[in-house]
Amino acid sequence: MVRSIRDLDITNKKVFIRCDFNVPLDEFSNITDDRRVRSAIPTIKYCMDHNCAVILASHLGRPKGVYEEKYSLAPVQKRLQRLLDRDVVLASDVTGKDALEKASNLSNGEVLLLENLRFDKSETKNDEQFAKALADMADIYINDAFGVCHRAHASVEAITHFFDASTSAAGFLLQKEVEFSKNLLRRPTRPFVAVVGGSKVSGKLQALINLLPRVDKLVIGGGMAFTFLKAQGLDVGNSLVEDELIDEASKVMSEAKKLGVKIYLPVDVVIAQTCSQDATIKFVTVQEIPKGWMGLDIGPATSRLFREALADAQTILWNGPMGVFELEKFSKGSLKMSHVIAEAHATTVVGGGDTADVVARAGDADEMTFISTGGGASLELIEGKELPGVKPLNTESSEE
């Protein structure tokens, strides 16, 4: 188990919260989706309710270790002020004169936001000195940035060296993310079905291997399905295939057979000669993909088959779209999958940024039990990895 902010005595203390405010911005620096800012609010409010002085820190985008206006957290400061209904002070640097001065003068009940952590190249290098400068600003360290927990960065990993079990813990968002994923894999209500899609087998192979002994059924769609279909001897035309992983795909299928796990692959697909919105499309069975054509979405028969496979599921984990959902023409399979999962009488957990986008586009977000906010981090949890940002916050008894 991960230590919770509730386990710490934070009253009247100075609290440093590592948040994930890596929000999408348009060309005018307007936040186009503020979910990440909103999901940090419960932890911030909890600290406000305990009369803390709150220091918030995050990265935004990929600046090259120096100040760049387009990556400033100023838009986040404004959104935070609105959501919290109070002033939030923005420091003009990270561990420079302005930040240190503002942090040391911060009174209880006030909120300070440091500038983009990645304006200092020490952040991504997990630099101890930089981490110490951040740590020295506060009495308590809280990590609520699930999306970066798979990275050993200074504000996520090295900073924990300067706090102990009574002064560091996970915020509410991080706690929920970690416990949901761990419980899901450890104690799923059965039948447990994993639906996996997306572009490549290579990106999800480790997750598939870790899921196999835990699930009852594995539904595979998206681009990665074609490597499996080719491994079964089918000619898949120009569809996305990783030839070097055909043997691995065969191994996954034979291992599944041994374990009694049923694997469901597409039986029909939407094909086109180019991956574009104005391409001519055809619906064919997977046995009949012509030369020069590629599968870009699952077909209607596959949607029905997958719906049947999910009908008795008590737990569903979904990671990866069923087709090139970014193009409307190839989005139907993913949208239908979202509806099927949303309507299931099951615990439904959605992981990965693309899959969360599909669910939002389908209007199903409120129907899912849990939507993970971190793409890479949620995949690494499914792969069974211990995240560098979470490990130092585990309770003694939970070391595995």
Ligand code: AMP
């Ligand atoms: P991933 O990041 O591995 O989860 O993959 C997500 C991407 O997979 C999305 O951008 C989809 O467009 C892409 N994708 C899904 N199905 C296919 C397909 N049949 N062919 C090519 N790309 C696909």
